[in-house]
Amino acid sequence: MILTRYRPALLALIGLPLIIILYWTQQPLILSSFGARILANQGTTLALAAMAQMAVVLTRGVDLSVGAMVGLSNAIAATYMGDSLTSATLTIIAVLLIGTAAGALNGVIVAVGRIQPIIVTLASLYIYGGLALLVLPEPGGSVPDWFATGLTDSTGPVPNGLIFLLAVIFLVWLPIMSSRLGRSIYAVGDNEGAAYVSGLNVVRAKIVAYAMSGLLAALAGLFLTAQTTSGDATIGSGYTLNSVAAVVFGGVPLMGGRGVVLGPVLAAYFLSIIVSVLFAAGISPFYQSVVQGGLLIIVLAAGSYRALSSPNWLQVLRA
Amino acid sequence: MDATYAQEGHRRPLLAAGGIVKRFGGTLALDRADLACFPREIHALHGANGAGKSTMVKILSGIFAPDTGTITLRGQPVSFANPREAASHGIGTVFQELSLFAHMTVAENVMIGREPTGLLGRIASGKLRRDVQILLERLKITHLDPDAMVADLSLADRQLVEIAKALAGDPGVLILDEGTSALAPREVDRLFAILRHLRLEGRAVIFISHRMAEARELVDRVTIFRNGQSVVTAPMQDLDDEAIVEHMLGRRVEQSFERKAGVPPSVTPLLRARGLTVADRIKDLDLTLEAGEVVGLGGREGQGQGDLLLALFGAYRRLGGRIECRGQPIRTGTPWRGKAAGIALIPEDRKVQGLLQPMGILPNLTLATLPRFARHGLINRGQEDALAGNLQDRLAIKAASLRLPVRSLSGGNQQKVVLAKWLATGADIFLFYDPTRGIDVGTKQSFYRLIEELAATGKAVLLYSTETAELVGLCHRVLVMNDGRITAELKGDGLSEAAIIQAGASAGVASPERALH
Numbered sequence: 001m002i003l004t005r006y007r008p009a010l011l012a013l014i015g016l017p018l019i020i021i022l023y024w025t026q027q028p029l030i031l032s033s034f035g036a037r038i039l040a041n042q043g044t045t046l047a048l049a050a051m052a053q054m055a056v057v058l059t060r061g062v063d064l065s066v067g068a069m070v071g072l073s074n075a076i077a078a079t080y081m082g083d084s085l086t087s088a089t090l091t092i093i094a095v096l097l098i099g100t101a102a103g104a105l106n107g108v109i110v111a112v113g114r115i116q117p118i119i120v121t122l123a124s125l126y127i128y129g130g131l132a133l134l135v136l137p138e139p140g141g142s143v144p145d146w147f148a149t150g151l152t153d154s155t156g157p158v159p160n161g162l163i164f165l166l167a168v169i170f171l172v173w174l175p176i177m178s179s180r181l182g183r184s185i186y187a188v189g190d191n192e193g194a195a196y197v198s199g200l201n202v203v204r205a206k207i208v209a210y211a212m213s214g215l216l217a218a219l220a221g222l223f224l225t226a227q228t229t230s231g232d233a234t235i236g237s238g239y240t241l242n243s244v245a246a247v248v249f250g251g252v253p254l255m256g257g258r259g260v261v262l263g264p265v266l267a268a269y270f271l272s273i274i275v276s277v278l279f280a281a282g283i284s285p286f287y288q289s290v291v292q293g294g295l296l297i298i299v300l301a302a303g304s305y306r307a308l309s310s311p312n313w314l315q316v317l318r319a
Numbered sequence: 320m321d322a323t324y325a326q327e328g329h330r331r332p333l334l335a336a337g338g339i340v341k342r343f344g345g346t347l348a349l350d351r352a353d354l355a356c357f358p359r360e361i362h363a364l365h366g367a368n369g370a371g372k373s374t375m376v377k378i379l380s381g382i383f384a385p386d387t388g389t390i391t392l393r394g395q396p397v398s399f400a401n402p403r404e405a406a407s408h409g410i411g412t413v414f415q416e417l418s419l420f421a422h423m424t425v426a427e428n429v430m431i432g433r434e435p436t437g438l439l440g441r442i443a444s445g446k447l448r449r450d451v452q453i454l455l456e457r458l459k460i461t462h463l464d465p466d467a468m469v470a471d472l473s474l475a476d477r478q479l480v481e482i483a484k485a486l487a488g489d490p491g492v493l494i495l496d497e498g499t500s501a502l503a504p505r506e507v508d509r510l511f512a513i514l515r516h517l518r519l520e521g522r523a524v525i526f527i528s529h530r531m532a533e534a535r536e537l538v539d540r541v542t543i544f545r546n547g548q549s550v551v552t553a554p555m556q557d558l559d560d561e562a563i564v565e566h567m568l569g570r571r572v573e574q575s576f577e578r579k580a581g582v583p584p585s586v587t588p589l590l591r592a593r594g595l596t597v598a599d600r601i602k603d604l605d606l607t608l609e610a611g612e613v614v615g616l617g618g619r620e621g622q623g624q625g626d627l628l629l630a631l632f633g634a635y636r637r638l639g640g641r642i643e644c645r646g647q648p649i650r651t652g653t654p655w656r657g658k659a660a661g662i663a664l665i666p667e668d669r670k671v672q673g674l675l676q677p678m679g680i681l682p683n684l685t686l687a688t689l690p691r692f693a694r695h696g697l698i699n700r701g702q703e704d705a706l707a708g709n710l711q712d713r714l715a716i717k718a719a720s721l722r723l724p725v726r727s728l729s730g731g732n733q734q735k736v737v738l739a740k741w742l743a744t745g746a747d748i749f750l751f752y753d754p755t756r757g758i759d760v761g762t763k764q765s766f767y768r769l770i771e772e773l774a775a776t777g778k779a780v781l782l783y784s785t786e787t788a789e790l791v792g793l794c795h796r797v798l799v800m801n802d803g804r805i806t807a808e809l810k811g812d813g814l815s816e817a818a819i820i821q822a823g824a825s826a827g828v829a830s831p832e833r834a835l836h
Contacts, residue, residue: 004468179440180432187420187431194418197382198431198484199403258422311597313634313654314672 008251009263011299015249016266019273026280033157040159041152041227042276043269045070047165048220049239050246050264051173055212057247059205060189060256061110061117066217066243068128069099071236073221075132078141078231088144095218102128103214107207125240132233141231151226161223165265168219173261176212185209189256245292246271249299331394333358333523334379334410334492339388341374341547348374349385350547356492356523361514361537363555364527366544367567372527373415375544376496379525380412381405403432411490413481413498419469426451426465429484454487459509474501474621482510493517494525501621511537535560545569581795581810582612587646589779590662590748592631596639600626602803603640608748608779613770615794616783618823623803624783625667628750631781632664633657644748658687660748663741665734667752673737674725681707681721683736688743710739714769731762738769749773751782755789767793787816799823 029035049066056063073095081088109120153160176182184205187195196202225231250263271292278288310316335355341348349371356362366372377383381399390397392408399405419428429451437443451465460479469480478498485493499507514524514537528534542552543566551566590608595601601623608614616624630638633654642649649660666672674683684707692702707721714735718728725736734754755763770793773780784790790797796810799822807822
C-alpha cells in the first residue's frame with residue numbers, strides 16, 4: 001500500500017542518485033561536505049518552490065504565481081532586512097505573512113469566486129511582479145551575514161540548506177498534510193463533487209492549499225536571498241515553470257489528488273543538478289532547456305502510459 | 320383528531336419533508352412533495368425516472384436547498400446549508416452517482432472527514448484501518464481489503480464501500496439512492512440484513528431501488544412520487560406491485576407496446592459478432608442482428624452492456640473475435656471504421672459523447688456527414704443547411720433556430736439531434752445506450768416510434784436500456800448480460816419484465832447452459 005503510494009516518486013528516487021553519480025564522475029569533489037553544500041544551495045530554492053506548486057496541484061489547480069512570489073519575497077527581504085537582528089527578524093516574519101496572505105487571497109478567489117486557478121494566479125503573477133519592482137526597482141539590497149551563512153553553510157557534514165528544507169517538510173508540510181485538513185486537500189483534487197457530498201469543507205481545503213503555496217514560495221524566496229545575498233525583483237521568473245516541471249517529474253499528476261512530497265523535492269534537486277552536469281560536460285547552456293524539455297516529455301509520456309494503453313478510445317482521448 | 324396522527328399512533332416522524340418545492344430553471348423537479356419516515360421504519364420511495372426522487376434525496380442530504388417547504392428532524396425544523404450539516408444531524412446517504420475517491424484506499428474512503436486523529440490533529444492511520452476493519456466485519460463485508468485502492472475495485476465493491484461510508488457516520492437516518500444496482504444477490508441479502516438491523520436499533524431507512532420485488536418483504540411503508548409530487552404514502556402490504564406501478568405512471572398500465580413477432584434468423588444477418596472479447600469486460604460473446612430486428616440488452620447495470628456497444632462501434636482497440644456486416648468481415652478498432660461499415664452509436668452520455676454542447680444545432684446535425692458536402696475542405700453551407708433542415712423536419716426537432724446552441728434544447732430534443740446525425744450517414748445498424756434516460760414521457764413515446772420505424776425500414780437496432788419495460792415493449796428478443804457474457808436470451812412468451820430481472824439477478828449463480836434453456 002505504502003509502495004503504491006510512493007511509486008510515482010520512484011522516477012525521481014532513481015534519477016537523483018544517477019545524476020549525482022554522473023556529476024561525480026565529472027566533479028569528484030561533489031561527494032564532499034563542500035560539494036554537498038553546493039548541491040543543496042543550488043537545489044533548495046526550487047525544492048521549496050516545487051512544494052509550493054504541489055500544494056495547489058494537489059487540488060487539481062496550478063499556481064503560476066509561485067515564481068513571482070519568490071521574486072517578491074527576495075526583493076522585500078533584500079531591501080528591508082538591514083543589519084540589525086530586529087529589522088531582519090521582522091522582515092522575515094513580514095515576508096512569510098505576506099506570502100501566506102497573498103496565497104490565501106488566491107485561494108479565496110479560486111474557491112469562492114470559482115475562477116479558474118490558471119487565470120487567478122496569472123493575474124497575481126503580474127501583481128507580485130509589479131510590486132517587487134516597486135519595492136526594488138534595481139537589483140541590489142543586502143542581507144545580514146548571519147542570515148546568509150546560517151542558511152547556506154554546513155553543520156558538520158550536513159548542509160544547512162538541507163536542514164532548512166527538512167525542517168519545512170517536517171514542521172509545515174507533513175503536519176498539515178497528515179491531518180484531516182490535508183486529507184481534504186487530496187480529496188478535493190481526487191473528486192471535488194465527492195468531497196462536497198462527503199461533507200468536507202471544499203472551500204477551506206482550497207484556501208489552505210493556496211495559502212501553503214504562498215508560504216512555501218515565500219520561504220523559497222528567503223532561501224534564495226540567503227544564497228544570492230542580494231535582491232532582484234525579476235529573479236523568480238524561472239521558478240514557476242521549473243516548479244511545475246519538478247512536480248510532474250516527481251510523480252504528482254496535474255489532475256491532482258495524488259502524490260507524495262518526496263517526489264517533487266527529489267525532482268527539484270535532479271533538475272538543478274542537470275544544469276550543472278551539462279555545464280561541466282561543456283554542453284552549451286542553450287541545450288539545457290532542450291534537455292530539460294525533452295526529459296519532461298519522456299516522463300509525461302511514461303506517466304500516461306496506462307491511460308494511453310487502455311483499449312477504450314474514450315479513455316485514451318480523455319487522458 | 321388528525322387522521323395521519325392516529326394512523327401513526329403516538330410516534331412522530333424521525334425525518335419529515337413537507338411541501339417541498341424545487342425548481343431548476345424552467346423545470347419543476349419537486350412540486351409540494353412530502354416524505355416522512357419514522358423510527359424503526361424502512362421506507363421505500365418509488366417513482367418513474369424524473370419523478371423527483373433523487374432531488375428529494377439531495378435536499379434531505381443538504382446538497383440542494385428547497386425553494387419552499389420545511390424539513391423537520393425529530394419534530395424540530397432544520398435546514399441544511401451543505402452536506403456537512405446534514406451529516407452532523409445524523410443523515411447518511413448512499414448516492415446514485417458514487418461519491419468515492421479513486422486514489423484513496425477503502426479505509427480512507429469509508430472514514431473520510433471523520434478520521435480518528437492523534438497528536439496535533441495527525442490522522443491515526445493504524446486506528447483508522449482497524450476501525451474500518453471492525454466496521455466491515457460488522458457489516459460482513461469481509462472480502463474487502465481496507466488497504467485496496469478504490470480505483471481498482473469493481474462497481475459492486477464500490478457500492479459496498481459507499482454503503483460502509485454512509486454507515487461509518489452512525490446515521491439516524493440512512494438514505495439509499497439506487498446504491499445497489501450492481502450488487503450480486505448474495506450481497507443484496509447481506510445489505511437487507513444490515514438494513515433490518517438498523518431498523519431494529521430504532522433508525523430509519525429511506526430506500527430507493529428498482530428492485531421492487533426483492534425489497535417487498537423488507538419495506539414497511541412506501542411513498543410514490545409522480546411528476547414531482549408525492550401521490551401516495553401507504554403501508555407496503557396495502558399496495559401490490561401493480562398498484563405501485565399504477566401510481567407511478569398515473570394510469571392503469573395498458574400494454575402500451577404491441578407484442579413483436581420474432582424476426583427469423585437468416586444466413587447473412589446484418590451484423591454478426593463471433594467470439595467478441597475485450598479484456599475483462601466482454602468474454603467470448605456471440606451476437607447476431609437481423610435486418611428489421613430490435614434486440615435488447617438487459618441485466619444489472621455494469622455487466623458489460625455498454626462495453627459491448629462501444630466494442631461493436633469501434634471505440635475499443637485490440638478487440639478479440641470478429642465482426643461481420645452483411646456477411647463481410649469488417650475491420651474494427653476505431654469509430655470511423657464502424658461508421659464506414661454503417662454502424663451508429665447513440666452513446667451513454669449525450670452531453671459529453673453525443674454532442675458538442677456549445678456549438679449550434681446545425682453543425683451537430685451534420686458532424687458525421689461533413690465530407691459529403693465539403694469540397695477541398697471547404698463546407699458548402701447551402702447543402703449543409705438543406706440536410707439539416709431535412710433532418711429537423713424528419714425527427715420533429717423542436718428548435719426556434721438551428722443556429723442556437725445544442726445545449727439550449729431539452730434532453731429529448733438533444734437526443735433526437737444525436738439520432739439525426741447518424742440517420743444522415745445512412746447507417747443501418749443502430750446501437751442505443753439507454754437512449755431515454757432523463758427524457759420526459761412524451762418525447763420517450765416519440766423515441767419509441769422512431770426505434771420501431773428504424774426496424775420497419777429494415778435497419779437493425781441493438782438497444783441497451785435500464786428500463787426493463789422498454790426492453791419488453793420494443794424488442795423482438797432480449798439478451799441478458801452478466802459479467803461480460805450473454806447468460807440468457809428471452810423472446811416470445813418468455814419475454815417479460817420479471818424474466819429479465821430474474822435472469823439478471825440469478826445468472827450469476829446459474830450455469831449459462833441452464834440459463835439458455
